[in-house]
Amino acid sequence: MAEITYLEAIRQALFEEMERDENVFCLGEDIGVYGGAFKVTDGLLARFGEQRVIDTPISEAAIVGAAAGAAHMGMRPVAEMQFIDFISVAYDMLTNYVATSRYRAGLPCPIVVRGPSGGYVRGGPFHSQNPEAAFLHTPGLKIVYPATASDAKGLLKAAIRDDDPVLYFEHKFLYRRVKEVVPDGDHVVPIGEARLAREGTDLSIITYAACVWKALEAAEQLEKEDGLSVEVLDLRSLLPMDDAAIIATVRKTNRALIVHEDTRTGGVAGEITARINEQAFEWLDAPLLRVTAADVPLPYSPPLEDYVLPQTADIVAVARRLAAY
Amino acid sequence: MAEITYLEAIRQALFEEMERDENVFCLGEDIGVYGGAFKVTDGLLARFGEQRVIDTPISEAAIVGAAAGAAHMGMRPVAEMQFIDFISVAYDMLTNYVATSRYRAGLPCPIVVRGPSGGYVRGGPFHSQNPEAAFLHTPGLKIVYPATASDAKGLLKAAIRDDDPVLYFEHKFLYRRVKEVVPDGDHVVPIGEARLAREGTDLSIITYAACVWKALEAAEQLEKEDGLSVEVLDLRSLLPMDDAAIIATVRKTNRALIVHEDTRTGGVAGEITARINEQAFEWLDAPLLRVTAADVPLPYSPPLEDYVLPQTADIVAVARRLAAY
Amino acid sequence: MATRAGGARDTQRTARAARQAAAPAEGRPSALLGRDGKVELYYYMRLTRSLEERLVNLYRQTKVVGGLFRSLGQEADAVGSAYALDRGKGDILSPLIRNLGSMLVQGARPVEILRQYMAKGDSPTRGRELNIHYGDLARGFIGQISHLGDMVPVMAGVTLSFKMRGERRVGLVYVGDGATSTAAFHEGINLAAVQRCPLVVIVENNGYAYSTPLARQTAVSELRDKALAYGIPGIRADGNDVLATYDVTKQAVERARRGDGVTLIELVTYRRKGHAEHDNQSYVPEGEIERWETTNDPIDRYVRELLEADRVPPGELSAIDERVRDEIDRATAEAEAAPLPEPEDSLVGVYSDPPAMEALWYKASMVDRPARERAAARGGSDG
Amino acid sequence: MATRAGGARDTQRTARAARQAAAPAEGRPSALLGRDGKVELYYYMRLTRSLEERLVNLYRQTKVVGGLFRSLGQEADAVGSAYALDRGKGDILSPLIRNLGSMLVQGARPVEILRQYMAKGDSPTRGRELNIHYGDLARGFIGQISHLGDMVPVMAGVTLSFKMRGERRVGLVYVGDGATSTAAFHEGINLAAVQRCPLVVIVENNGYAYSTPLARQTAVSELRDKALAYGIPGIRADGNDVLATYDVTKQAVERARRGDGVTLIELVTYRRKGHAEHDNQSYVPEGEIERWETTNDPIDRYVRELLEADRVPPGELSAIDERVRDEIDRATAEAEAAPLPEPEDSLVGVYSDPPAMEALWYKASMVDRPARERAAARGGSDG
Numbered sequence A, B: 001m002a003e004i005t006y007l008e009a010i011r012q013a014l015f016e017e018m019e020r021d022e023n024v025f026c027l028g029e030d031i032g033v034y035g036g037a038f039k040v041t042d043g044l045l046a047r048f049g050e051q052r053v054i055d056t057p058i059s060e061a062a063i064v065g066a067a068a069g070a071a072h073m074g075m076r077p078v079a080e081m082q083f084i085d086f087i088s089v090a091y092d093m094l095t096n097y098v099a100t101s102r103y104r105a106g107l108p109c110p111i112v113v114r115g116p117s118g119g120y121v122r123g124g125p126f127h128s129q130n131p132e133a134a135f136l137h138t139p140g141l142k143i144v145y146p147a148t149a150s151d152a153k154g155l156l157k158a159a160i161r162d163d164d165p166v167l168y169f170e171h172k173f174l175y176r177r178v179k180e181v182v183p184d185g186d187h188v189v190p191i192g193e194a195r196l197a198r199e200g201t202d203l204s205i206i207t208y209a210a211c212v213w214k215a216l217e218a219a220e221q222l223e224k225e226d227g228l229s230v231e232v233l234d235l236r237s238l239l240p241m242d243d244a245a246i247i248a249t250v251r252k253t254n255r256a257l258i259v260h261e262d263t264r265t266g267g268v269a270g271e272i273t274a275r276i277n278e279q280a281f282e283w284l285d286a287p288l289l290r291v292t293a294a295d296v297p298l299p300y301s302p303p304l305e306d307y308v309l310p311q312t313a314d315i316v317a318v319a320r321r322l323a324a325y
Numbered sequence C, D: 001m002a003t004r005a006g007g008a009r010d011t012q013r014t015a016r017a018a019r020q021a022a023a024p025a026e027g028r029p030s031a032l033l034g035r036d037g038k039v040e041l042y043y044y045m046r047l048t049r050s051l052e053e054r055l056v057n058l059y060r061q062t063k064v065v066g067g068l069f070r071s072l073g074q075e076a077d078a079v080g081s082a083y084a085l086d087r088g089k090g091d092i093l094s095p096l097i098r099n100l101g102s103m104l105v106q107g108a109r110p111v112e113i114l115r116q117y118m119a120k121g122d123s124p125t126r127g128r129e130l131n132i133h134y135g136d137l138a139r140g141f142i143g144q145i146s147h148l149g150d151m152v153p154v155m156a157g158v159t160l161s162f163k164m165r166g167e168r169r170v171g172l173v174y175v176g177d178g179a180t181s182t183a184a185f186h187e188g189i190n191l192a193a194v195q196r197c198p199l200v201v202i203v204e205n206n207g208y209a210y211s212t213p214l215a216r217q218t219a220v221s222e223l224r225d226k227a228l229a230y231g232i233p234g235i236r237a238d239g240n241d242v243l244a245t246y247d248v249t250k251q252a253v254e255r256a257r258r259g260d261g262v263t264l265i266e267l268v269t270y271r272r273k274g275h276a277e278h279d280n281q282s283y284v285p286e287g288e289i290e291r292w293e294t295t296n297d298p299i300d301r302y303v304r305e306l307l308e309a310d311r312v313p314p315g316e317l318s319a320i321d322e323r324v325r326d327e328i329d330r331a332t333a334e335a336e337a338a339p340l341p342e343p344e345d346s347l348v349g350v351y352s353d354p355p356a357m358e359a360l361w362y363k364a365s366m367v368d369r370p371a372r373e374r375a376a377a378r379g380g381s382d383g
C-alpha cells in the first residue's frame, strides 16, 4: 500500500464510487477532457464516458440546479465548482431549492457539491475562499471539510452515499502537500464525527481543514518549548457538528482555542463558542479564544496573505496566553 | 407631531433623502407605478419621476450590480429586494463585487440594499427569511436591522449617507404594527450603536428586530411575575456590532440571553457569544443562552411557524432558568 | 467583416429553419384527440376556474392562510400544454403559480389544493409550503419554489437524467414573462439546450409581472425570440386557444422525445386578476381587462368551439359543470374538517438522518409531552 | 396560431432591421483615423504583445506571483475596440483577463501591470489583487473581479448613471464566449437593454473557455445571436482585423452616445495560448493553433496593411518596436526594484470608516510596532 496525496484520495473516491454505483456522475466546468483545473477528475472521462463526466457551460446555478433535478430522479450527482469561490453564484439554488427540498416537498436531493477551497496559495480574494460559514446557517445542508488524505477519501464516499445534499470542501493547499497511506478497501468516514488528531491534557485546539496542520505544528512546538500537552480536535464535519467530541475535549482540558482560516466575524468559531458555552460552561477555566483570519477580503501579495491568515506562530502565542490564564 | 408607522418612517426617509440629494435614486421590482409590494415606495414615482424611481426586470443580481456601478459614478442608489429572500440571487454580486470594491480597487460603493424581512406573518419558507447571518461573515458590508419607527427612519438615512454598502433589513411584521412619534428634523441614527431599550439589573437580553418587542414583553412579565429587573439591548446594527454596549450590559447584569428570530446554528448569536466570552468572561455568572428559531426552513402553517419561531414565553422560560442559575 | 461565418443572413436562415422544424404540421395533433379528449380538456379548464372561485370565497372568509393567486383567463394555456404530456410514459412537469390547471391534468386533487391553501396538517406539504407549491413524482409534477426561474435548471437536471438513462420521457417547465429575466432561467435553459435535454419550456406571456408590463421587462416584443440566444426553436401560439396550445406543445414534446432537444414555446395570454388577490391592478390601462374578458375568455371560446364545431350538446357541458361543483363541494368539506398540523411536526424531515431535529430544550415547557421532560430536566445545556 | 403578432416573419424583420441599423455604413470610421491614429493602433498592439512576452520571462524566473494570462493573437480585438471610445468625453470600459490591450489604450502603464503581477506594495491595488485586475476611473477603466459576467451589471449601472444625468458618455464591457452562459451576463445585459443604457458589450469569441469549446458552451454557432434575446443589435466582426474591430465598435459607441441603447458585438478571434501559462492545451485539435498563428496573426496582418496600403516605412514600425522595448525595460527595472507591501497594510481600507481594521491582538507579537503594544497589553479580550 502506497501513500497517496489528498488530491489522489479525492480522485480515487470519485473513481470507486462511479464504479460502484452507475447513478453516480460528475458535472462541472472543464472536468472532462481537461480533467479539472487541478486534475482532480483526471481519467474519469476516459473510464466513464461523456454521459457520466459532463463538461458544462459556465453556469454554477445551473450546475447545482441540474444536479438537484437529476438527484430527484435517483441519480447521485457530484458537481464541481472550478474554484469554490464560484459557489456564490449558486447560493440561491443551494440555500433555497436544494436545502429545503426534503423538508418542504419530501423530495430527496442527494447531491454533492465539491471544489477547491482555501488560501495560503497566493490566490487572492476570489480563488482562496472558505465558504463554510455562509452555509452553516442553512438547515438541510451538510458540510464536510477534510484535513487528511484518508478523510478526503472517506468523507467523499460518505457524501456521495448520503441521502441529503453535502457540501464537500477540499483544501487546495493540501492537495499535493499532504500524503498518507489510506486504509484499504471501501473506506468510508461517517459524516458528523470529529477526529482526535492529537491527544493532550492541558488545552484543546478545535479546528478543521488546513489549520489542523498548523495546530499540530503548534502543539509540537508548545510541547517542546513549554512542556504543554495540547489536544487537537479535527472537526472534519461542520454540519452536523460533533458536539460530543467538542464537549469531551473541553471538559477534559478546561481550556480551548478555536482556529479557522476563515475570517473572524460570523465565522464558524462563533457557533462552536456558543455550543461550548451552553454545554460546558462550568468546565471552562479560561475564555474560549479564537485564532482566525482578520476581517478583510484575502489579499494576494505574500506578506499580506501571510499576515491576514492564521499562522502557527499565532496559535502558539494564543495557546500560551490561554495556558497562563 | 403625529405618530407614524415603521413603514411610513422608511418611506419618509427615502423621500427626505431623495429631496436632499439628487444623487439618491431607487431601483427594484414594482417600486414605481405600484409603489412596491408593501407600498414602501408609494408616491416616490409621482414626486421624483421615472429616472429616479426605476422599475427593473426580475433580476436581483443586476439590480445590485447596477446599483454598484452607479455608486461608483457618484450616485447613491437604494435597491429594493421585493422580499429580502430574493437577495440570495444577488449573493455573488454582494459578497464578491460590492463588499470588496473599496478594499481591492479603492472604488467606493455606497449602495443600500433594503427589503421586507422576517417572519411571524405566515409567509412560508421563501417570504420570511432573516438573511443577516449569511452576510455577517462578509467584511466590507454593513448590516442594520431596526426595531422601531425612529430607528427605521434614522438608520435608513444613515445608510444612504454612508460611504460604504449597507444592507438595510426591515421587518415586515413591524411595518404597520409599530408606531411612534419620530424625532423632528433630520433624524439620523449612527450605524454601529446599539440602543438600550430597557434598563435592568438582574439579567440582559441582547436582541434585534422584531424580537426586541418580544423581549420587552418578556421583561414586563418577568418583572411582574418574578420581580426580575431585565435589561434589553436592541443591537440595531449587526455589522459593525456595538461591542462596548454588549460588554457593558453583560458586566452590569452578569447574565445574558441572546434572542434572534433566525435559525440557531450559524446564527448571529454565536458571534455575540464569542465576543462576550472573549471580553467579559470573568463577569459571567451563568452560561450565555440562546433563544432562536429551530433549525428548520420556516414552515407556513400557523401552529408550525409559531412553534419554530421564538416567542415571548420562550424568552420568559429561559430568563427564569438563567436567573435561577 | 465576418470571418468565421457568412453574416446576418446565415443566422436568420438557421433561426427560420429551426422554427419551421417545430412549426405545426398540416395535421394538427389535436385532430387525434377525439371527442372524449376534447371534453376532458373542458373539464380541466372548468375545474381550474371553479376551484379558484371557491378559493376566493374561502379567502374572503379568511380561511385561506396567505395570499391567493388566480389564473383567471389563463386556464387554457396550462391545461392544453400539460395535456400534451404522456403520463403513461412518465413525463414530468413543473408548474408556476398560474398553472394550477396543469397540476390538475397530472392528477392533483382539489382537496389537496384546498388543504394547501388552508395550511392543514394533512396537506401534501403538511402545512409547510403555501398554495400550489407541492409536487408528486409518481403523478409527474414537481413543486415549485418561490424564487422565479429556479425550476428551469432543476428540470434541466430531471430531463438530463432521462437522457443519460436512455428513457424516452419528457419534461416541461413553466415560466412567466417576468421570469425570463432571471439568472436561473438563462443558465438552466442554456445548459438544457447545449445538452439537448428532452425539455419543453413554456413561457406564459400574460402581459405582466406583478405590476411590470412586458415592455419594462425586456426589449423584445415577442418572448419566443429568447430562444434564438440558445440555438433552439422558439414558437409562439395563442395561449387562450386550448387546442392551439395543445398542438404546439404536443409537437415540442414529441420533438424532445425523439431526442431533438429543447423547444421554447411562448403562449400569449392575459392575467385578468391582480398578481394576488390583494392587488387592485390600478396600473392596468382602462378597458384592457374587460376587453380580454369579453372577447377572449378561453373557456367561452372553447365552449363555442365544442358546441359549434364538435356539436357537443350543451347539456353535456352543464353536466360537467355540475360534477365539478360537487367535487369541489365535497373537497371543501373534507379540507375544512381537517385539523392544522401538530407544532412538533415542524421538526421532522429536514434530513433523512436524523429523522427529526431535537426540540429546543425550552420549548418543552410549552407543549406538554412526556418525551420532552427529559430534555427540560437537562437544564440549560443542550443547545 | 399567433394572436398578438404575425408570426416568425415579423420577428425576423425586426431582427434584421436592428442589425442593419448598426451595420457599418459606406464610409468606414477608420477611414478618418489618419496616419497617426493607425500607427498608434500598431503601437498598442505591439506594446500588449511585448509586455506579455516580458511577463512570460518574469514568470519563468518565478517573479510573477500567481498565474499568467496571455492574449497572444487577440491583441487586435482589445486594442481596436477600446480605441473606439472617446477618452476626452469620459467613456469607461471594463476589461476581461485577455484585454490588457484595452487598458493600455486607456492609459494603463506597463509598470503598473508589472507591479500587479509581481504583487508589489506600490502596485495599483497595493498587492491585494492579481494581474490586470485593477482600474482607474480617471483614466476610464474599471477593474474586473474573477467572477465572470459580474462586470456586465456593473457597467449597466455605470451607463445608467450616464443616462440619468444626461451625460453623453459611453461604457464598454468585455466578456468571453464562456461568460455568455453566466447569470450576471444575462441579467445585466437585459437590464441595460430595457433601460437603453449607452453600453457596448463586446463578446470576445476566442473559441474556448478554458478547455471548453464553443459547441459545449452554447447551442448557437454565432454569439451575436445572443443579442436577439435582448432586442438589441448583434454584430459579428473579425476580431483579428484591428480596423474592422475599430469600425464596428465605433459605430456602436456612436449609436449608444446618440441614446439608441445597447449593442452586442461578437469579435471572432482565437486564443493561441492556454487558459493560463500552466495549461498545455492538450485538448486543442492538432494544427489549429499553428493555422491561426501562420495565417491569421493580427499584428502580422496589420503590419502588412500598414506597409502596403498606408505606405508606412518599415523603419517607422521598428522604431516603435524599439520604443516599446525600452519602455518595458525601464518599467521592469522600476517594478522589480519596488518592495512588497507591509503586512499591516492588509488591514487598511475595508471601510471608509474606520480607515483600518484593528489588528488581532495576538498579531502584535509578530510585528514589532509600538502602536500594537496597547492591544497586546489588553490580554485575550479584544476579539
Ligand SMILES: Cc1ncc(C[n+]2csc(CCOP(=O)(O)OP(=O)(O)O)c2C)c(N)n1
Residues within 6 Å of the ligand: B029, B058, B059, B060, B082, B083, B086, B089, C096, C097, C098, C146, C147, C148, C175, C176, C177, C178, C179, C180, C182, C204, C206, C208, C209, C210, C271, C275
Ligand atoms: C427571484 C425572484 N424575484 C422576485 C420574486 C417576486 N415575484 C413573485 S411573482 C413576481 C412576478 C412574476 O411575473 P411573471 O414571471 O410574469 O409571472 P406571472 O405572475 O405573470 O404569472 C415577482 C416579481 C420572486 N418570486 N423571485
Ligand SMILES: Cc1ncc(C[n+]2csc(CCOP(=O)(O)OP(=O)(O)O)c2C)c(N)n1
Residues within 6 Å of the ligand: A029, A058, A059, A060, A082, A083, A086, A089, D096, D097, D098, D146, D147, D148, D175, D176, D177, D178, D179, D180, D182, D204, D206, D208, D209, D210, D271, D275
Ligand atoms: C462565475 C465563474 N465561474 C467560473 C470561473 C472560472 N473560470 C475562469 S476563466 C474561465 C473560462 C473563461 O472563458 P471565456 O469567458 O471564454 O474567456 P477567455 O478565457 O476565453 O478569454 C473559467 C471557467 C470564473 N472565473 N467565474
Ligand SMILES: [Mg+2]
Residues within 6 Å of the ligand: C176, C177, C178, C204, C205, C206, C207, C208, C209, C210
Ligand atoms: Mg407574467
Ligand SMILES: [Mg+2]
Residues within 6 Å of the ligand: D176, D177, D178, D204, D205, D206, D207, D208, D209, D210
Ligand atoms: Mg473564450
